[in-house]
Amino acid sequence: RRDTDLSTTENEPHSIYGIDRWGMDLVSVLPNGELGLKNPLKPDAPIASLPMIIRGLHERGIHVPMLLRVSSFLDHGIRTLNESFGQAIKRVKYRGEYRGVFPVKVNQQAQVIDRIVEFGRPYSYGLEAGSKPELVIALAHHLAKDALIVCNGVKDAEFIRLAILSRKLGFNTVIVLESAKELDTVLAVMEDLDEEPLLGVRVKLTHRIGGNWAESSGDRSSFGMHTDQLVEVVDRLKAAGYLHCLKLQHSHLGSQIPDVNDVRRAADEACRYFVELSAEGVPLTHLDLGGGLGIDYTGEKSATENSINYSVAEYCDNVVETVAYAMDAAGLEHPTLVTESGRAVVATSSMLIFNVLEATLYDASSAPAPDPEDHHLVSDLAAISGYLGVKRLQECLNDALYYRNELRALFRRGYIDLRQMARAEKIY
Numbered sequence: 308r309r310d311t312d313l314s315t316t317e318n319e320p321h322s323i324y325g326i327d328r329w330g331m332d333l334v335s336v337l338p339n340g341e342l343g344l345k346n347p348l349k350p351d352a353p354i355a356s357l358p359m360i361i362r363g364l365h366e367r368g369i370h371v372p373m374l375l376r377v378s379s380f381l382d383h384g385i386r387t388l389n390e391s392f393g394q395a396i397k398r399v400k401y402r403g404e405y406r407g408v409f410p411v412k413v414n415q416q417a418q419v420i421d422r423i424v425e426f427g428r429p430y431s432y433g434l435e436a437g438s439k440p441e442l443v444i445a446l447a448h449h450l451a452k453d454a455l456i457v458c459n460g461v462k463d464a465e466f467i468r469l470a471i472l473s474r475k476l477g478f479n480t481v482i483v484l485e486s487a488k489e490l491d492t493v494l495a496v497m498e499d500l501d502e503e504p505l506l507g508v509r510v511k512l513t514h515r516i517g518g519n520w521a522e523s524s525g526d527r528s529s530f531g532m533h534t535d536q537l538v539e540v541v542d543r544l545k546a547a548g549y550l551h552c553l554k555l556q557h558s559h560l561g562s563q564i565p566d567v568n569d570v571r572r573a574a575d576e577a578c579r580y581f582v583e584l585s586a587e588g589v590p591l592t593h594l595d596l597g598g599g600l601g602i603d604y605t606g607e608k609s610a611t612e613n614s615i616n617y618s619v620a621e622y623c624d625n626v627v628e629t630v631a632y633a634m635d636a637a638g639l640e641h642p643t644l645v646t647e648s649g650r651a652v653v654a655t656s657s658m659l660i661f662n663v664l665e666a667t668l669y670d671a672s673s674a675p676a677p678d679p680e681d682h683h684l685v686s687d688l689a690a691i692s693g694y695l696g697v698k699r700l701q702e703c704l705n706d707a708l709y710y711r712n713e714l715r716a717l718f719r720r721g722y723i724d725l726r727q728m729a730r731a732e733k734i735y
């Protein structure tokens with residue numbers, strides 16, 4: 308509780324547990340005190356009681372601990388991301404489209420990927436594969452015709468072969484080059500198959516982000532190319548006559564970006580590369596800004612470890628605005644925007660439910676009755692309840708802390724015994 312105004316005793320469960328801050332309007336408390344799950348797609352539908360769902364499962368022989376997946380929450384995540392980009396594009400009058408891809412590594416469960424593909428189809432939502440098995444997963448799905456499959460990560464010849472051949476099945480599979488060395492393999496497979504791929508390049512941004520995943524951004528991040536490697540790739544593609552295959556520029560800052568200003572600065576830096584590569588004659592049409600859209604787990608709405616200082620809509624507005632501005636300044640067409648948000652799409656859709664085995668209570672149920680044998684500091688401590696009131700709260704706390712700490716010091720030095728100390732702690 309941060310509020311200092313004691314006259315408004317907000318003892319509603321919503322505020323006590325901060326549900327109105329982190330619940331994202333998906334969960335609520337029912338009048339009987341049970342946790343309720345809303346249906347974000349049908350705001351007028353009755354709110355389901357979570358304990359009732361669990362009791363129902365229990366009757367069917369499914370017991371806790373369990374991982375409960377709420378598909379309407381997943382649908383909501385997909386819809387929120389895609390529609391927020393849609394709205395930002397309209398608002399900024401951006402002359403390009405949004406083509407999101409879901410990174411398979413974030414949740415590879417078949418039911419989850421199936422649902423994402425199904426619900427995402429009207430949005431031409433695609434998939435991101437960071438490994439060969441993930442590409443196989445992506446290719447097993449019926450995506451919208453104009454959806455993308457973006458292949459990141461270190462790739463061997465087999466991975467590249469599969470990616471190139473998948474285009475014959477109608478998939479828009481993009482091979483994102485992670486290094487100049489990867490180009491050797493790509494060129495070899497291309498000649499062997501006599502097929503052209505859709506290519507991308509992953510640039511390493513120098514801007515570093517805060518938060519848990521700061522290590523994956525900046526100079527030392529393990530993926531992507533520095534300027535010297537980029538120039539090498541462009542020159543070699545030009546020389547080989549395949550520069551026209553290079554369509555997408557990719558960068559990924561890291562996950563759970565706490566500060567929206569980092570999103571803007573990274574988008575800005577990515578645009579610089581996009582403009583420079585275009586000036587080099589690279590026919591780029593897609594700008595992929597990776598993942599990183601965070602979740603406000605604590606509801607603090609601040610740029611701290613488990614919170615973020617922005618909403619999905621703000622993230623989208625910042626990205627679209629920054630790119631539009633940079634492209635207009637350079638006189639370039641607005642590219643198709645791609646992001647690879649994972650966490651923001653799926654994190655709210657599943658919950659781990661387990662039994663509470665025990666609760667440790669800090670408060671004593673009642674203070675012990677005064678005893679004339681008590682040490683005088685114990686009596687002083689007990690006397691605080693006599694003048695405890697809203698107006699003197701701070702004073703009472705100061706006194707209680709003082710007496711308790713004095714008593715603890717006496718106990719450590721052997722001046723009061725275990726039973727006296729126990730009485731003091733209980734009174735405190």
Ligand SMILES: *Cc1c(COP(=O)(O)O)cnc(C)c1O
Nearest residue numbers: 559562563598599647648649650
């Ligand atoms: C992990 C990863 C993502 C997903 O990141 P989120 O923070 O979950 O959005 C996207 N792109 C790449 C390349 C990744 O490695």
